[in-house]
Each structure stands twice: as C-alpha cells, then as structure tokens.
Amino acid sequence: MVAAERATGAVAIEVRGLCKEYKRGVPVLRDISIAFPDRGITAVIGPSGTGKSTLIRCINRLVEPTAGQVLFHGLDMVKLRGRALREARRRIGMVFQEYNLVERLSVMENVLSGRLGYVSPLKAWLRRYPPADIDAAWELLDTVGLTAFANQRADALSGGQRQRVGIARAVMQHPALLLADEPTSSLDPKTSVEIMELMTALADSRRIPVILNIHNVPLARRFATHVIGMAGGHVVYDGTPEGLTDDHLKQIYGGEDWLE
Numbered sequence: 001m002v003a004a005e006r007a008t009g010a011v012a013i014e015v016r017g018l019c020k021e022y023k024r025g026v027p028v029l030r031d032i033s034i035a036f037p038d039r040g041i042t043a044v045i046g047p048s049g050t051g052k053s054t055l056i057r058c059i060n061r062l063v064e065p066t067a068g069q070v071l072f073h074g075l076d077m078v079k080l081r082g083r084a085l086r087e088a089r090r091r092i093g094m095v096f097q098e099y100n101l102v103e104r105l106s107v108m109e110n111v112l113s114g115r116l117g118y119v120s121p122l123k124a125w126l127r128r129y130p131p132a133d134i135d136a137a138w139e140l141l142d143t144v145g146l147t148a149f150a151n152q153r154a155d156a157l158s159g160g161q162r163q164r165v166g167i168a169r170a171v172m173q174h175p176a177l178l179l180a181d182e183p184t185s186s187l188d189p190k191t192s193v194e195i196m197e198l199m200t201a202l203a204d205s206r207r208i209p210v211i212l213n214i215h216n217v218p219l220a221r222r223f224a225t226h227v228i229g230m231a232g233g234h235v236v237y238d239g240t241p242e243g244l245t246d247d248h249l250k251q252i253y254g255g256e257d258w259l260e
Helices: 052-059 082-089 107-118 121-126 131-143 159-171 189-205 217-223 246-253
Strands: 011-023 026-037 041-045 067-072 092-095 177-181 210-213 226-231 234-239
Touching: 011 052, 026 052, 026 226, 026 234, 041 052, 041 189, 041 217, 052 067, 052 177, 052 210, 082 107, 092 159, 107 131, 107 159, 131 159, 159 189, 177 189, 189 210, 189 217, 226 246, 234 246
Parallel strands: 041 210, 041 226, 092 177, 177 210
Antiparallel strands: 011 026, 011 067, 226 234
C-alpha cells in the first residue's frame, strides 16, 4: 500500500476496520480506516466496482456494514437501531446520483421534504411546515438559483436543476455532514463544474463537511481539499489533492495509457 498523507485536525466522521461483503467471502470493502476532516470536501476516487458508493452508503447505513465502526459525534452508527438511528441520520444529508426527487411534487415541496425528520407524520402528510422552515427553503432556493422554479414539478426540470434541488433538500436537514454519491456523473461537463462550485460554496458558507465519490479526477483535484484513492476495496491514497501524483493514479486505476 502506498504511504499516504493523512489529514490532520478535527474529524467529522471516522471509519475503523470497515468491511462489506454482499456475497459471503467476496469482500467489497476490505478493512477500511479513514478519518474524514470536519471541513471542506473529501473526494473518494477509484475505478468502478472498487467500493466507493458502498463506502458512502455504509456511513449512513443505507448499506449495512459486515464489520467495523462508523464513529459520528461520539456514536457508532453501526450499532444504532430504531429511533437512535433515525435521529443520527437526520444529521447526515445525502445527495444522490439520480436525484431521488418526488417527481410529481413541486420544487419547493421537494426541498421542504428535507425537514420530514423534524415534523410529525400528520403535518408532513398535510405539508404543514413551520414558517421558519419555509423561510429557510426560500433562502436555499435563492442560493441554488431556483427561486423562479419553486412551484414547478420536479419532473419538468433539467438534470442540473434536479441536482440543485437535491442539494437544497439535503442542506434543509441542517446536517452536520453531507454525503454525495456520484453527484456529477449524470451531468454534462459545464453543469458538473457548476454543481461542484455550488457544493463547495455551501460547504464553506455553512461549515458542512462534504464526502463525495467521483469518477472525474480533474474535478476532484480542482475542488477537493482531501482525496481518498481506492483500489480493490482498499485505501491506497489518503491526502491532499496536491500530493496526488501520477504514480498514485496508476496504482488506483492501473496502467498509464489513460493518463494525459
């Protein structure tokens, strides 16, 4: 394994000895241990099938780890059940590759759904949110540039606009951590840059640490403050984007013909 430069300072979340097997005896994650910094953007890079999405989804228990710990604000997420797990998840926002919006609802309703964990089931069903939540939703729509689209159905939006709604919805949770699973993979290059600029601005202005997995190495180098490189279910690089060399990339992706 390549000696990697580890981030120093405060930690947002830490995984220790994390393993995941979908099929017994065939590990996808192999004894992963990472301390994610509590500021900026951490980009997880690596080839398809190396476990990047599994790692992101194990953090908030969308995927159940086979072994290991996920330590978040003094709690081991792996051990939580029921109400305790729901309350912990409220503090972890999630942005999805395919947006995961409710297509028949309006943009505003989708953004407000980020508060579902904080209102009663009856009020959620009646869509009666506190005035402070509505004000916060309007503020976020302005931040992501979608105020004029507040009353449009989600299925009338472009891909980039849908991802902006997904980001606003996640931030509506007032999260202590934001996860993003391939947030730019369905977008064109220009829109991908815009989405990364937006996530960087929100991470900075609201002091929300972001962990995202991404195939685009130039985007990772441009916007991330911390990079995790994975290959074969292992971490082979853990450090700054400036320290990520072609030799690291060869180890992560294999070969060198794809390097410019």
